[in-house]
Amino acid sequence: MFKINDNYLKLPGSYLFSTIAKKIAAYSEAHPDADIIRLGIGDVTQPIAPAIIEAVHKAADEMGTEAGFHGYAPDLGYEFLRSKIAEHDFKARGCEISADEIFVSDGAKCDCANIQEIFSLDNRIAVCDPVYPVYVDSNIMSGRGGVYDEATERFSDIIYMPCTAENNFAPDLPSETPDLIYLCFPNNPTGSVLTKDQLQQWVDYARRVGAVILYDAAYEAYISEDHIPHSIYECEGARTCAIEFHSFSKNAGFTGMRLGYTVVPKDLKTPDGVMLHTLWARRHGTKYNGAPYIIQKAGEAVYSPEGKAQLKEQVAHYMRNAHIIYDGLKSSGYTVSGGVNSPYVWMKTPDSMTSWEFFDYLLEHANVVGTPGAGFGPSGEGYFRLTAFGTYENTVKAVERFKNL
């Protein structure tokens, strides 16, 4: 008789954004006329930029010709895309990352979730609290993390690093020693950032204790301040201790197109010289058949002069929304943070409401959807996340509704 992987049964509840989607569906069914504004999941609303669409059409046409047809993509992704990534995302920032250290994939979420497979099951992970749920859930599914304690809402063998108003939502170095450290900056969900000095401290710490930092840079395009690093490889020594994840979803609107990449530097090795790059290449080769040629061509257009100019405008569009949310809520008396180098605004719930109470209250009284902070971990309780990825009109309307609550 078959047996299931009962690690899955250790996961409390359902995936956060599925729970929210179900709640919205139930509310819409009961209130079919409600004009619901969704500022919950970080999904983009702007159409794909013209330079990218042009590249998609061209690549699709090519695929219909004998000369331009492409079958399976190379394991690591097409050279034309990897070399553009290396040049624009790393070399231009003074980071020493070569094209063959870049693994193209269909998005950062899958890579963030799958990377733990190349590490031993007895490795201990450290995560920020609140945290993007994928890091924890994927480790639990694999058998790490220990048992879940309902009272503390924490797994016994995970090191949680509280990110609260007291530390500006930036984690302190942990008192217990982890093997794998997940960091995401600009942060999802709080919108906080680390300065280069702060990030350098993490790199120095990881090297000292022999840990690997799993750095999620999905939101780096939203950094507006010069002293905030876009990549962990801007820090000295990061090539020997960090893996970095990037997404085309947030900077170029690819949530429905699917494209991302992961950097595994060749200097990242075990003490006896095994390169993590080799392991990830093996995993990629066995379990993944590559992002479609057409989509990788679309990704290449992200780095063309036209693509870059159009995406700068797109990011500015979302950041205008972020400012509208931040300023509007602040002037209405809410305590808010984030939103400066991030498309997420993190607010304190009013009147000591729990995050989920506020979710229900806001949905019912303003028909606005956000994401309950508690869904990202116990330190998110009493907070609420709003995304700037909505349309301008809906963002303005949502803020007006907040003011009238």
Ligand code: MLT
């Ligand atoms: C979020 O809302 O946290 C993100 O959209 C989730 C994701 O990128 O997978």
